[in-house]
Amino acid sequence: MTSIVILISGRGSNMEAIVHAAQKEAWPAKIAAVISNRPNAGGLDFARSQDIEAAVLDHSQFKDRASFDAELIKLIDSYSPDLVVLAGFMRILTGGFVKHYAGRLLNIHPSLLPLFPGLHTHEQALEAGVKEHGATVHFVTEALDHGPMVIQASVPVFPSDTPDLLAKRVLKQEHVIYPRAVRWFIDNRLTISDNRVLVSPPELQMLTSTDK
Numbered sequence: 001m002t003s004i005v006i007l008i009s010g011r012g013s014n015m016e017a018i019v020h021a022a023q024k025e026a027w028p029a030k031i032a033a034v035i036s037n038r039p040n041a042g043g044l045d046f047a048r049s050q051d052i053e054a055a056v057l058d059h060s061q062f063k064d065r066a067s068f069d070a071e072l073i074k075l076i077d078s079y080s081p082d083l084v085v086l087a088g089f090m091r092i093l094t095g096g097f098v099k100h101y102a103g104r105l106l107n108i109h110p111s112l113l114p115l116f117p118g119l120h121t122h123e124q125a126l127e128a129g130v131k132e133h134g135a136t137v138h139f140v141t142e143a144l145d146h147g148p149m150v151i152q153a154s155v156p157v158f159p160s161d162t163p164d165l166l167a168k169r170v171l172k173q174e175h176v177i178y179p180r181a182v183r184w185f186i187d188n189r190l191t192i193s194d195n196r197v198l199v200s201p202p203e204l205q206m207l208t209s210t211d212k
């Protein structure tokens, strides 16, 4: 049984997609806890409704990033996870934290990395005038949004798009690729070699959506 801890900051729809996939496909995994750095994150209620332990560690109560991360490690490790999943978690993590979970820490970023790291990716994409955009699941390393990529999904960008419309189109694909990536991890199908992630047996690591 793989033990998973999911970190959120808000709505938690990616967390929900993972929980639903785990139930539907009867994963040999247990979501041991959902932890939010924001006390009022909507995703906490969903976790509780599924009888998943929901915990809060409010970053604003800590004097610096290092002390928050140290306490977060303690809290996460009390659930002995094999995998830690960042699902809309909005705090940059220190090198110490990232090292502690090396090879077992995943994030989903709403862009086709290495394009548009950081925040406000949909605005960045519209500003740049790209004709496709998307999302990336990657292993987390200290360099923000630069870890080895597990799977990506692309969506078209239309002239009539707004950041909100584009975000919705991307989010729908996030809910496809994040559960898939976590499932690959659970099934021991991922290896990192030379900063690249291989899936074995091979499967497409790039999905192309043509949704409006």
Ligand code: NHR
Binding pocket: 086, 089, 090, 091, 092, 093, 094, 095, 098, 107, 108, 109, 110, 117, 118, 119, 140, 141, 142, 143, 144, 145, 146, 147
């Ligand atoms: N930490 C490390 N070391 N490496 C990564 O790749 C990380 C990470 C922490 C979070 C998610 C990431 C994203 O997918 C992530 C990847 C937050 C910020 C940010 O600037 C940037 C990227 C990501 C998450 N956060 C502000 C901060 O000062 C706070 C913003 C807020 O609270 O709204 O931490 O995009």
Ligand code: GAR
Binding pocket: 008, 009, 010, 011, 012, 013, 014, 015, 087, 088, 089, 090, 108, 109, 110, 118, 119, 135, 171, 174
């Ligand atoms: C998602 O689009 C996720 O990719 C993005 O925030 C949204 C969270 O939605 N993550 C980041 O921007 C990380 N900086 P959710 O809470 O409904 O999963």
